[in-house]
Amino acid sequence: MPSSPVALSGLSRNNLREQAVAALRVAVTTGELTQGKHLVETELSETLGISRGTLREALRQLQQEGLVTADDRGHLRVRHLNAREIREIFEVRAALESLAAERLSSLPDRAAVVNVLSTKVLSMESARTHSLEESIETDLDFHRAMITLADNSTLTHQWQSLEGSIRMSIMFSGVDRAVGNMTPGRHQEIVEAIESGHAATARNVTIEHMNAAVRNLTE
Secondary structure (H helix, E strand, O other): OOOOOOOOOOOOOOOHHHHHHHHHHHHHHOOOOOOOOEOOHHHHHHHHOOOHHHHHHHHHHHHHHOOEEEOOOOOEEEOOOOHHHHHHHHHHHHHHHHHHHHHHHOOOOHHHHHHHHHHHHHHHHHHOOOOHHHHHHHHHHHHHHHHHHOOOHHHHHHHHHHHHHHHHHHOOOOHHHHHHOOOHHHHHHHHHHHHHOOHHHHHHHHHHHHHHHHHHHHO
């Protein structure tokens, strides 16, 4: 897979805060900013071509998302996860996403849902020949779509609160292992389970999807 383009470069003048958040998010997710790295405001503001005030606003957003954390001295660093935290994240993901799959498989009009998710799988296939960034985003887009289509606002809110942690888990064991979790075939299994209309099957396939992912990352 071609390497991901460098995220940390000068930004255009429109919507600087949003652009800074997006650029920093990509830099963390793809490992350009490594876990545990001290984030120096002067360096980052110069690299991105923004004021330190705008940068601070962006970093606060990343703290809320769980990508950046403050150490004991108040210095901001890229969040570092350990194996136990990864397992806990995926345990909760499994609970949330298996519930979504169960709900989707019970829909009388699930053909529309299957069509949307199948399109997401095709996007994942295309992304594999492009950048790491695209692979990550299409993978997240598939899972986000599952949650959104389940049409449960509490479920959506809880999943969104985990998204930063999910992004951090991608870099835990290195890019190769992370990309191994993003294969279209693994996700097509979930689509087919939802299409079957059997709620228990959809739930179990999704749980196993998450269990296999966490084993790949931590063992």
